[in-house]
Amino acid sequence: MTASTHWLATAASQAVLERGGNAFDAAVAGGFVLQVVEPHLNGPGGDLVGLFHAAADREPRVLMGQGPAPAAATIEHFRGEGLELVPGAGALAAAVPGAVDAWLILLRDYGTWELADVLAYAIGFARDGHPLLASAAATIARVADLFTESWPTSAALWLRDGRPPQAGDLHRNPALADMYDGLVAAGTGAADRIARIEAARTEWKTGLVARAASAFVATPHRHATGGDHAGVITASDFAAFSAGYDEPLVCRFRGRTIVKPGAWTQGPVLLQALGILDGFPDEALDPGTADGAHLVLEALKLALADRDAYFGDGVDVADLLDPAYLAERRDLIGTDASVEWRPGSTRGREPHRPPLRTDAGPAAAGTGEPTVARSGQTRGDTCHIDVVDRWGNIVAVTPSGGWLQSSPTIPELGFALGTRLQMAWLDEDSPAALRPGFRPRTTLSPTLVMSGDRADIALGTPGGDQQDQWQLPFLLRVLVGGWNAQAAIDAPTLHTTAMIDSFWPRTWTPAGAVVEDRIGDDVIAALTARGHAVTRAGDWALGRISAVGVDRDRGTVWAAANPRGAQGYAAGR
Structure with a gap:
């Protein structure tokens, strides 16, 4: 059985189960589909937290896909930028992306399928298109002026002839499909399934993604405060982080x-x-x-x-x-x-x-995580997937961050970085203070x-x-x-x-x-x-x-x- 916040993710996960995959294969396939079809709610530049109990394990485990603050993300730097709070949008608020690496280690350690087969669903929807959700179209409409005036790479991906798309329009993201293909291609010639997944992890952390993201955000751009700032994340921040497991x-x-x-x-x-x-x-x-x-x-x-x-x-x-x-x-x-x-x-x-x-x-009724419209505030959210299989494996994962409205789209990658650092305080005495190498407390x-x-x-x-x-x-x-x-x-x-x-x-x-x-x-x-x-x-x-x-x-x-x-x-x- 599968349940998720989007029917296409559920369909992909269930297709994996029908073809003999286990709950972890299915959850990973559905999780990557969520990055494509709910881009205003999560993306490869975001993070995730999961809980699972494998049939072969005595105890449940936490899947830890929350990246830390970059090495240069210090309270002193943010104060020097004239800030009292971490902005709600813009790459200065980016933690190291953790979702992709977390999905990959879950597939490596508990799945049975090849990465190419698991990613085929997400690659198909990114390259061939998927119907844009009404909520995604509405989000794009709210930030259309921001995209046009300040984030031209986002305008190029999400606007059509300078106008927001309509609900149900077929949306394609070939750069995102190419990025996923690159992860698969990294494992060509590797000895076995685990080696191929490890090659994909290395490519994610040290290859095109790390280079393109860190270079792109070094240019100052509009943030939620209304000011322009550069991001501080570097390629070495990507390379230093590995997702993993935690005790519940x-x-x-x-x-x-x-x-x-x-x-x-x-x-x-x-x-x-x-x-x-x-x-x-x-x-x-x-x-x-x-x-x-x-x-x-x-x-x-x-x-x-x-x-x-x-x-x-x-x-x-x-x-x-x-x-x-x-x-x-x-x-x-x-x-x-x-x-x-x-x-x-x-x-x-x-x-x-x-x-x-x-x-x-108060926040708008029924909404979750705030993002930005021009220099003001709108609301974003996240997504979720649950899978249970015939062998008794059971998993629940909540991915988020890297929303299309989080920060400017990185054109070579087709996605934006997340803004999880906005949950950290610029106060050294806070238990949730911004500290390089520490995880921002996540919801x-x-x-x-x-x-x-x-x-x-x-x-x-x-x-x-x-x-x-x-x-x-x-x-x-x-x-x-x-x-x-x-x-x-x-x-x-x-x-x-x-x-x-x-x-x-x-x-x-x-x-x-x-x-x-x-x-x-x-x-x-x-x-x-x-x-x-x-x-x-x-x-x-x-x-x-x-x-x-x-x-x-x-x-x-x-x-x-x-x-x-x-x-x-x-x-x-």
Whole structure:
């Protein structure tokens, strides 16, 4: 079974499974297709975080595809450029791209297929064309003036006779297809499948991509701040980085084990929120009721405050998951909405307190990661794919970054670099400070759920700061309410904006709550009466969860996908 945020990625992955490939072959094929068909949501210049449990492995693992800050990306350099925050768009905000290398090592270590066969789907869509999504066309329209006035290489790729394309137009990207072909060609003459993949990795890190990207971004260009800056990433930064694996964090909730990536992501937020809510009875945890929605919002505020005070690359957050600490946090939840930013204090550590900026107002309802329109702000997002196979391999991967609107298109490559460094602070005392060689704390956060010693659910969603927030109501409905996965995805959901936005311009909205209208006027009225500053998002606006799983009692597998936007798809046999 496969589920993803785009039907063509699901189709490619399922085709691999039908032809005998395993879940890892399928996920990699679908992942590269996502780079082509959701270019406003991810690309080769971006990053990814994955979770998987291989049938042959005793424990689940984290697939780490988040590249670090380049060697010259120092706080001093950014301050010298007159900046107080890392810009939300422009190559100065580029971390070392990690997604391609991560897909390649997953294929090398756990797949069975040749790279040429896995990449054939993405190469075909890039060279022969794919129908442009309505959301992609809308994104291009929003940044068309920026492309025309300041980013001519992006205009050349994405505009047609100087005008934005229409939804459904066939879009081709021959430079991107050539780049993928170059990875395959690098392995010509290599001794075996693994050697051919290793040759592709070397080509990615030391060949055309590294040379072209570093040379191109050295020319100053427009950034989200409205100023012009040069990028600092170099070919040696590409060569120095390798994707890899990481140990997950876990918690117990209602007899199941929830698996997340560590504090270099926002993953522990979900573990904390579940730990806080675990102390309430089942009947109080229905997100579709006023009481349940209130508890979800308040638990998330507490967990997100801890994220912004403590999380970062190399930070140990085990004390934040201690049951006694979570019980203290649980006791802070009252009957009314909290309006303060309330991180905890544990093990003698005092929380770091970033600035609380409220001047820009709340983010647009239902959106995730911000990018740029001219010198202002629009919103971007990310994508997701889940696969489970007949042998019991199960994988969830959330790729993002390298959006077409992130920074100017590199013409020889057909893609742009990402802007993940915007999540780092220009403050030496922050646990998420900008530091060369350190990973910026990412919002990418897939999830596994285990029964006993095996993972039997894999899920995730786009959404930036909302990723774990939207997964929480889903898990409460499935693990507490007994809902099936598709019903839980379809159900109206919500999230809080009363946290420090992970993305430029890093704002905070006290008491902010965004809800889908289908949750009901009575629930919305009750939340408002409790002091929540409620924004109605529309009936079908929040969340893009997909999921796959194993029903061990029936000996079957299942998949579920998000109906919002009529874009995600689940398929299987």
